[in-house]
Amino acid sequence: xxxxxxxxxxxxxxxxxxxxxxxxxxxxxxxxxxxxxxxxxxxxxxxxxxxxxxxxxxxxxxxxxxxxxxxxxxxxxxxxxxxxxxxxxxxxxxxxxxxxxxxxxxxxxxxxxxxxxxxxxxxxxxxxxxxxxxxxxxxxxxxxxxxxxxxxxxxxxxxxxxxxxxxxxxxxxxxxxxxxxxxxxxxxxxxxxxxxxxxxxxxxxxxxxxxxxxxxxxxxxxxxxxxxxxxxxxxxxxxxxxxxxxxxxxxxxxxxxxxxxxxxxxxxxx
Amino acid sequence: xxxxxxxxxxxxxxxxxxxxxxxxxxxxxxxxxxxxxxxxxxxxxxxxxxxxxxxxxxxxxxxxxxxxxxxxxxxxxxxxxxxxxxxxxxxxxxxxxxxxxxxxxxxxxxxxxxxxxxxxxxxxxxxxxxxxxxxxxxxxxxxxxxxxxxxxxxxxxxxxxxxxxxxxxxxxxxxxxxxxxxxxxxxxxxxxxxxxxxxxxxxxxxxxxxxxxxxxxxxxxxxxxxxxxxxxxxxxxxxxxxxxxxxxxxxxxxxxxxxxxxxxxxxxxx
DNA sequence: GCAAAAGTGTTCTATGTACACCCATGT
DNA sequence: ACATGGGTGTACATAGAACACTTTTGC
Numbered sequence: 001x002x003x004x005x006x007x008x009x010x011x012x013x014x015x016x017x018x019x020x021x022x023x024x025x026x027x028x029x030x031x032x033x034x035x036x037x038x039x040x041x042x043x044x045x046x047x048x049x050x051x052x053x054x055x056x057x058x059x060x061x062x063x064x065x066x067x068x069x070x071x072x073x074x075x076x077x078x079x080x081x082x083x084x085x086x087x088x089x090x091x092x093x094x095x096x097x098x099x100x101x102x103x104x105x106x107x108x109x110x111x112x113x114x115x116x117x118x119x120x121x122x123x124x125x126x127x128x129x130x131x132x133x134x135x136x137x138x139x140x141x142x143x144x145x146x147x148x149x150x151x152x153x154x155x156x157x158x159x160x161x162x163x164x165x166x167x168x169x170x171x172x173x174x175x176x177x178x179x180x181x182x183x184x185x186x187x188x189x190x191x192x193x194x195x196x197x198x199x200x201x202x203x204x205x206x207x208x209x210x211x212x213x214x215x216x217x218x219x220x221x222x223x224x225x226x227x228x229x230x231x232x233x234x235x236x237x238x239x240x241x242x243x244x245x246x247x248x249x250x251x252x253x254x255x256x257x258x259x260x261x262x263x264x265x266x267x268x269x270x
Numbered sequence: 271x272x273x274x275x276x277x278x279x280x281x282x283x284x285x286x287x288x289x290x291x292x293x294x295x296x297x298x299x300x301x302x303x304x305x306x307x308x309x310x311x312x313x314x315x316x317x318x319x320x321x322x323x324x325x326x327x328x329x330x331x332x333x334x335x336x337x338x339x340x341x342x343x344x345x346x347x348x349x350x351x352x353x354x355x356x357x358x359x360x361x362x363x364x365x366x367x368x369x370x371x372x373x374x375x376x377x378x379x380x381x382x383x384x385x386x387x388x389x390x391x392x393x394x395x396x397x398x399x400x401x402x403x404x405x406x407x408x409x410x411x412x413x414x415x416x417x418x419x420x421x422x423x424x425x426x427x428x429x430x431x432x433x434x435x436x437x438x439x440x441x442x443x444x445x446x447x448x449x450x451x452x453x454x455x456x457x458x459x460x461x462x463x464x465x466x467x468x469x470x471x472x473x474x475x476x477x478x479x480x481x482x483x484x485x486x487x488x489x490x491x492x493x494x495x496x497x498x499x500x501x502x503x504x505x506x507x508x509x510x511x512x513x514x515x516x517x518x519x520x521x522x523x524x525x526x527x528x529x530x531x532x533x534x535x536x537x538x539x540x
Numbered sequence: 541g542c543a544a545a546a547g548t549g550t551t552c553t554a555t556g557t558a559c560a561c562c563c564a565t566g567t
Numbered sequence: 568a569c570a571t572g573g574g575t576g577t578a579c580a581t582a583g584a585a586c587a588c589t590t591t592t593g594c
């Protein structure tokens with residue numbers, strides 16, 4: 001019986017009193033989170049090193065079992081914070097969280113039949129304290145009961161080099177699915193802005209596209225296309241500090257209110 | 271313990287012998303299927319009328335609980351066949367099945383905490399026997415144990431007219447999500463061809479776009495765009511039978527091998 | 541002055557749209 | 568003959584790619 005449900009009639013109450021949920025076999029429900037960010041010019045994914053049995057020592061996505069009265073999104077945020085210290089809530093300046101898909105192949109987890117609802121998060125690479133916190137490192141205070149001891153970002157290109165089979169469970173192919181989703185979403189949504197803190201320059205935005213897609217883009221045309229897409233970015237009216245090796249300071253922008261890009265930003269053909 | 275898992279080491283065997291899956295609360299896992307087709311020029315969804323308690327008498331998506339050793343896709347096909355008679359397997363001439371997303375809000379099902387993995391199917395409207403069978407009507411032979419007594423297609427526009435709240439559980443908003451997914455997918459994939467049997471004419475294909483998007487398209491330009499998109503359709507080399515009210519017989523085509531359309535087929539702006 | 545990054549102008553080409561017109565069939 | 572749906576030709580408008588060039592900073 002579901003404690004979160006409020007009966008609406010006497011008939012409902014009668015039915016629920018005689019209902020046995022144990023009539024169905026138990027299936028475990030977990031959430032996992034693929035956190036992507038841009039580090040050192042490359043797309044990177046946040047992984048945890050497992051300490052307990054299934055795939056002990058292997059790197060895996062942060063995640064865990066859903067509580068019986070807990071919403072799926074909330075479970076994803078909770079497990080992510082518990083295992084890595086990364087908090088997506090708060091003022092939420094830029095972090096994006098969406099459901100990727102659900103993986104349920106029998107035999108994917110040795111403990112029991114488990115289906116995993118996997119979320120995709122896109123976050124800025126913030127080394128400073130703020131609403132987004134760097135993942136906890138070994139030795140920092142953590143609440144007990146978790147499977148993970150250490151968390152770090154891995155460049156997705158390096159993962160392909162070691163072979164996707166190096167990740168625990170089916171997490172290698174899940175990361176591949178997530179990367180492809182992110183690449184596709186940059187084409188028709190303004191989600192590239194979720195990879196950077198505000199305010200940002202158009203050069204930073206362009207380097208995000210270049211890192212995620214693995215291409216180089218023509219800077220002048222990129223600028224024109226972004227500015228001519230309604231609702232993509234809004235000018236702040238200030239200029240950035242100049243960088244090290246010179247270069248003209250860039251104008252600063254923040255996210256616009258568009259959720260879809262018209263026209264779309266298509267990847268250059270092969 | 272998961273019976274579908276084959277241990278790979280003695281250490282694994284030892285761990286599994288001492289593992290208690292009942293340490294976690296039970297959460298029910300169901301699959302539901304949104305079957306869309308084009309009927310009488312309108313986008314339609316397949317619903318079943320519930321006979322047993324939760325939302326008895328209301329129309330709902332076909333679906334049900336996943337067996338403990340059953341893959342999610344297989345469960346979706348099984349529940350669909352059991353409750354409606356519609357079989358997606360076989361030669362599979364054209365039917366498309368993909369995961370839509372997973373719905374898990376606590377309180378969405380009065381029986382217990384249930385998360386539903388929802389699938390989206392696009393099928394041709396085939397009134398004749400074949401690999402795709404019309405949904406079973408009241409009184410036809412069905413295996414016992416199912417919740418559904420009757421199945422029929424509803425025009426999605428009519429559902430909006432009666433209010434989305436008329437559907438059982440949260441199925442009204444699920445159908446809305448599925449329709450939006452279908453509309454978007456027609457833009458960048460050749461999935462419109464899944465709504466028709468082969469071979470088809472370009473006029474039939476155009477009317478599918480018009481029905482799903484609710485617009486009217488310029489026939490000559492539609493033709494040129496389809497034929498200039500590599501891998502979308504392949505000419506069969508024959509012509510259709512002429513229709514009732516006259517009109518030149520059309521050339522026949524079948525699906526090409528493309529999975530993505532380059533360039534994309536964008537909806538006309540509002 | 542030179543390098544580096546930002547930003548503007550202009551040209552050329554590809555793509556999308558609109559309109560006119562021809563073709564093959566039923567009534 | 569006319570209506571109906573299929574199919575082709577062509578011109579116009581807009582969007583994208585390429586290239587040259589100017590601006591503002593650090594060294």
